[in-house]
Structures are given as structure tokens and as C-alpha cells.
Amino acid sequence: MFSLLVAAGLSLITVRPFVRAQGELLEEKVRAESANHAKSDFLANMSHEIRTPINAVLGMNEMILREDHRAQELAKDDSVDMIETLKNINVYANDVKSAGHNLLAIVNDILDFSKIEAGKMDITEAPYQLSSLLNDLNNMILFKAQDKKLDFNIDVDRTLPDDLYGDEVRVRQILTNILGNAVKYTEKGSVRLTLRGEEQGDGTILLKAKISDTGIGIRPEDKEKLFTKFQRLEMERNSTVEGTGLGLVITRRLLDMMGGTISVESEYGKGSVFTVTIPQRIVSNVSVGNFQERFEKNMKEGGTYKESFRAPNARILVVDDTRINLAVVANLLKSTLMRIDTALSGAEAVKKAEDTAYDLILMDQRMPEMDGTEALHKIRETSGGKSSKVPVICLTADAVIGAKERYLSEGFSDYLTKPIDSFALEKMLKKYLPSSKVELVNDEKKEEISEEKAADSYDALRAAGVNPSEGLKYTNNDEGFYLSMLNEYASSYEEKSGKINEYYSKEDWKEYGIYVHALKSTSKMIGAMELSELALRIEEAAKNSDAETIRGKHELMMKRYEAVTKAINLTASR
Numbered sequence: 331m332f333s334l335l336v337a338a339g340l341s342l343i344t345v346r347p348f349v350r351a352q353g354e355l356l357e358e359k360v361r362a363e364s365a366n367h368a369k370s371d372f373l374a375n376m377s378h379e380i381r382t383p384i385n386a387v388l389g390m391n392e393m394i395l396r397e398d399h400r401a402q403e404l405a406k407d408d409s410v411d412m413i414e415t416l417k418n419i420n421v422y423a424n425d426v427k428s429a430g431h432n433l434l435a436i437v438n439d440i441l442d443f444s445k446i447e448a449g450k451m452d453i454t455e456a457p458y459q460l461s462s463l464l465n466d467l468n469n470m471i472l473f474k475a476q477d478k479k480l481d482f483n484i485d486v487d488r489t490l491p492d493d494l495y496g497d498e499v500r501v502r503q504i505l506t507n508i509l510g511n512a513v514k515y516t517e518k519g520s521v522r523l524t525l526r527g528e529e530q531g532d533g534t535i536l537l538k539a540k541i542s543d544t545g546i547g548i549r550p551e552d553k554e555k556l557f558t559k560f561q562r563l564e565m566e567r568n569s570t571v572e573g574t575g576l577g578l579v580i581t582r583r584l585l586d587m588m589g590g591t592i593s594v595e596s597e598y599g600k601g602s603v604f605t606v607t608i609p610q611r612i613v614s615n616v617s618v619g620n621f622q623e624r625f626e627k628n629m630k631e632g633g634t635y636k637e638s639f640r641a642p643n644a645r646i647l648v649v650d651d652t653r654i655n656l657a658v659v660a661n662l663l664k665s666t667l668m669r670i671d672t673a674l675s676g677a678e679a680v681k682k683a684e685d686t687a688y689d690l691i692l693m694d695q696r697m698p699e700m701d702g703t704e705a706l707h708k709i710r711e712t713s714g715g716k717s718s719k720v721p722v723i724c725l726t727a728d729a730v731i732g733a734k735e736r737y738l739s740e741g742f743s744d745y746l747t748k749p750i751d752s753f754a755l756e757k758m759l760k761k762y763l764p765s766s767k768v769e770l771v772n773d774e775k776k777e778e779i780s781e782e783k784a785a786d787s788y789d790a791l792r793a794a795g796v797n798p799s800e801g802l803k804y805t806n807n808d809e810g811f812y813l814s815m816l817n818e819y820a821s822s823y824e825e826k827s828g829k830i831n832e833y834y835s836k837e838d839w840k841e842y843g844i845y846v847h848a849l850k851s852t853s854k855m856i857g858a859m860e861l862s863e864l865a866l867r868i869e870e871a872a873k874n875s876d877a878e879t880i881r882g883k884h885e886l887m888m889k890r891y892e893a894v895t896k897a898i899n900l901t902a903s904r
């Protein structure tokens with residue numbers, strides 16, 4: 331932190347022992363005081379910013395542990411409470427994830443800023459596809475916008491060239507930053523990205539991105555402060571909004587380095603428009619084309635993650651000394667149908683690479699005993715090893731200056747930072763896996779696959795009046811979770827239906843109502859809407875001891891309950 335502050339030019343207080351013109355002294359005093367002020371503000375701001383997500387992570391984790399404890403104590407057959415508990419765990423775990431991401435964003439900002447101040451920020455140019463960059467942007471921003479119920483639109487000129495040459499990571503960072511701000515500082519309305527380009531006739535294009543929002547706007551007198559380090563405007567009003575006040579400074583510096591520009595127009599209280607220009611080289615004239623349609627389709631599908639390729643004939647090795655990390659990677663890549671082997675140590679990786687022909691190896695760097703670099707060298711040196719020449723990608727949490735270069739010079743084919751981003755990982759795999767083994771999944775195919783799957787696995791449920799998509803909503807579209815809910819529902823059928831019948835024949839409407847109430851909620855959660863509504867009506871009748879209504883509907887409810895359970899058992903046995 332100290333070196334960062336020095337780098338930030340905040341230790342300006344040097345006193346020269348000579349008399350100086352009073353004006354000059356005064357000026358220096360003001361400068362020193364304001365630098366000091368900025369430093370204190372920065373430290374206070376930063377500790378607040380960093381403490382907030384850490385507190386969230388610890389707090390939410392505490393909740394997860396408590397829920398887990400509760401789940402273990404719950405009687406095995408208490409399916410309503412169990413489902414409720416699992417749902418709670420899911421919500422808390424998602425909060426942990428988002429706090430973790432916030433923390434990472436803050437640390438990244440600080441790292442980038444210190445790199446810039448130390449003159450060590452480089453622009454690394456390479457060919458990339460504009461459509462893929464826009465897709466990533468969509469995936470990053472859409473959820474944030476949806477969380478705040480904002481409309482998010484991307485309007486891209488379809489004639490823009492798709493194959494460009496430049497620093498994709500930095501271009502994405504610039505746009506994410508401004509779009510992220512637009513979402514952060516807008517409470518109602520919309521955020522829009524309009525992308526156009528002007529060909530310059532020398533093989534370059536000047537990309538022009540306009541990011542407009544209907545947010546809080548910026549006062550004219552505050553405009554210049556926007557690009558000043560550590561400056562955040564209207565701190566009182568924005569006290570609950572996360573930020574470091576570094577984003578726009580970094581953005582402007584990156585643009586300067588790439589020969590781009592940034593400007594802002596804003597009406598206080600109405601919204602802002604940030605305009606960014608970035609020159610990029612054109613590699614080929616293939617255009618982004620119907621990106622727009624693809625994008626809108628994605629939007630309709632709610633931006634849910636879908637694999638972008640499949641490689642059922644590919645075999646890869648993932649090396650990490652932490653089991654949970656292996657599980658994360660395996661899970662991220664599950665839908666690509668690749669065969670995924672794992673190794674828990676460098677030594678195990680070397681052995682496996684010798685015996686098995688892999689298409690690619692993902693290698694964690696920091697492992698006890700033999701680290702990733704050493705394992706890589708051993709793999710490369712094993713003569714006759716079946717995987718001694720395959721691409722090896724380094725996985726590391728190391729994001730410091732020069733890390734990438736260091737790993738590449740050690741002989742790694744490429745480098746991915748942890749926590750692993752699923753899109754970055756897929757992209758990397760598409761790049762390094764043998765292209766003959768990679769089948770790209772286009773939208774049409776994806777739809778076919780998912781419809782096919784839905785038709786054969788959920789038909790029985792639909793016939794019994796269950797709407798799986800209603801149920802999936804409760805699980806955040808997590809199919810595995812949904813299936814476990816169904817399982818839970820069916821396995822308690824014998825006991826629950828027995829109880830309902832028992833209290834029905836005893837005419838104990840109070841107890842009867844309690845069980846019907848539970849049936850109502852669990853049925854709703856799995857998407858058995860008709861059954862749930864029927865149970866609701868009977869529950870109300872039970873509350874009023876309205877025996878006549880109950881008698882009129884009880885049989886039907888029990889029949890439906892049985893039919894739904896049978897359909898679940900049929901689904902599970904496929």
C-alpha cells in the first residue's frame with residue numbers, strides 16, 4: 331500500500347530550507363494538504379470498500395454453515411424444510427460469489443492503477459473477434475442490469491469488421507468499466523451501448539462506442555473530477571454504491587495508450603452519455619453480421635450460460651492440489667462432453683502425462699512439493715511421454731506485473747487467472763484443442779438439443795400437469811438442483827400421503843390443513859401448479875373447517891399427488 335501511495339504521488343511533502351516567495355509556499359502548502367486529504371480519503375474509502383465484501387463473505391458463509399447444520403438436523407422426511415434450506419444455501423452462496431467478485435474487481439483496479447503509475451502497463455496486441463468481445467460484454471453486463479430491472483441494449487452496426495487486431499482485454503476492460511458505471515449509477519430506465527466505426531483507409535478502423543444511461547447524471551462542475559484519481563462524486567448520495575474512484579482514471583490512461591479518446595455529456599438528474607473512440611487494425615473484412623439477432627436471442631433466453639463448443643473425443647488433464655478446484659473446472663466444462671482427468675499433485679500429473687495422450691493440460695502453478703512450472707518441465711523432458719508436446723495452460727492467482735511473461739517464458743502455452751471465468755476458459759480451450767475435435771455449438775443446434783432433451787426427459791412430468799420451467803425458476807435454472815427437488819418430493823410421498831389420508835379420515839382439519847399446506851408449497855416449487863392451486867383451496871377450506879368442500883376435492887387432490895409422484899419416478903428411472 332505504501333509504495334502505491336508513493337507511486338500515486340501522494341508523498342509530496344518535502345521542505346526546502348530556503349526562503350521562498352510567499353505565494354509559492356502557500357501554493358505548495360495547499361497542494362500538500364490536498365494531497366494529504368486525498369490520501370486519507372483514499373485510505374478510508376479503500377478500507378471501507380474492501381471490508382464490505384469481506385464482511386459479506388464471512389457473514390454469508392456463517393449463514394451457509396448454519397443452514398447446513400439445520401439441514402443435517404432436519405428429519406430426513408421433512409421435505410418442505412429441506413427444500414427451503416437448500417434454497418437458502420443457494421441464495422447465500424450466490425451472495426458470497428458476488429461479494430468475491432466485487433473484492434476481486436477492487437483489487438484489480440488497485441493493481442492496474444499501480445501498474446499505470448509505475449509506467450508498467452503494456453498494451454498487448456493480438457488478433458481477436460469483435461463478436462466474441464461483444465458477447466462477453468453482454469454476458470457481463472446483462473445480469474447486472476437485470477438485477478436492477480434496467481433495460482440493456484447493444485446496437486452494433488452489422489457491417490463492422492469482425493476480425494480485428496488490438497488489445498482485446500483492455501478494450502473489453504474500458505467498455506466494461508463504463509457500462510458497469512452506467513448500470514451502477516442508474517436506478518430506473520435503461521443502459522445502451524451503440525457501436526459504430528469509421529474506416530480510416532489505412533487498414534484501421536476507429537471504433538466509436540456510445541454508452542448512454544438514464545441515471546443520476548453528473549453536474550457540469552463535476553465533469554473534470556471524473557478522471558481524477560480517487561475522486562468519487564456525491565459521496566453521500568452514492569455511499570451505498572461500490573467503487574474506488576479509479577475506474578475512469580484507468581480507462582482514460584488505457585485509451586491514451588491506445589490512441590483513443592473519451593468524452594462525456596450529461597444532464598444532471600437525467601442521465602449521461604460517455605463516448606469512447608478506439609483505433610483498431612482490421613484483419614479481414616468479414617463482418618460481425620447478424621450479431622444483433624444472435625444477441626437478441628440470447629437476451630430472450632435470459633443470458634443463461636450455454637457451452638459454446640463440444641469435444642466428446644477430446645481428453646484433457648486438469649491439475650490442482652485442491653479437490654474443490656478440480657471439481658469447479660470439471661463442472662464448468664461438463665457440458666462440453668470432454669473427457670476430463672484430474673491429478674492432485676505435480677508428480678501425479680507427470681505420471682499421467684507420460685502414460686496418456688491428452689489433447690491439453692490445465693496446470694495449477696502453486697502446489698506443494700512439485701509446483702506447476704517444475705511439473706511442466708518434467709512433462710516436456712519425458713522422452714516418449716504420450717503428452718510431452720501438448721499445450722499446457724498455466725492456472726494461477728498470480729496477477730502481478732510480468733507474471734504472464736514469466737509463465738510464457740517458462741514454456742507454458744498460455745495463462746489463465748483464477749478464479750477461472752468460464753468464458754475465458756472455453757475460449758482458451760477452443761484456441762488450443764485440435765480443431766478436428768472441436769464442434770462449435772451454434773444457436774440452432776443448442777435449441778434443438780435442449781428441446782430434444784426436454785422432450786424426452788420431462789414428457790411424463792408434463793403429462794401429469796407439471797411445468798418444469800416453473801420449477802426451474804426456483805432453482806435459478808439449475809437442472810441438477812431441480813432434479814434433486816423432484817427426488818425429494820417423490821421420496822416423501824408414501825409418508826405424506828399417508829398422513830393426509832389419516833387426518834382426513836379422523837376429520838382433524840387442523841393437522842390435515844398443515845400437511846395440505848406443505849403439499850401446496852412443495853408442489854409449487856416443482857412446477858405442479860394445478861395441484862398446488864387445488865391444495866391451496868383445500869387448505870383454506872380446512873382453515874374454515876369447511877368439511878363439505880374438503881370432501882368434494884380431497885380425492886382429486888390425492889389422485890393428482892399420486893400422478894405427479896409417479897411421473898417423477900418415471901423421469902428419474904430414465
Ligand code: ADP
Pocket residue numbers: 511512515543545546547548556561562563564568572573574575576577578579602
Ligand atoms: P467508481 O469506482 O467510484 O465508480 P470511477 O472512476 O469509475 O469510480 O467513476 C468516478 C465517479 O464518477 C463515480 O464515483 C461517480 O460519482 C461518477 N460516475 C461515473 N460514471 C457515472 C455515470 N454513468 N453516471 C453518473 N455518475 C457517474
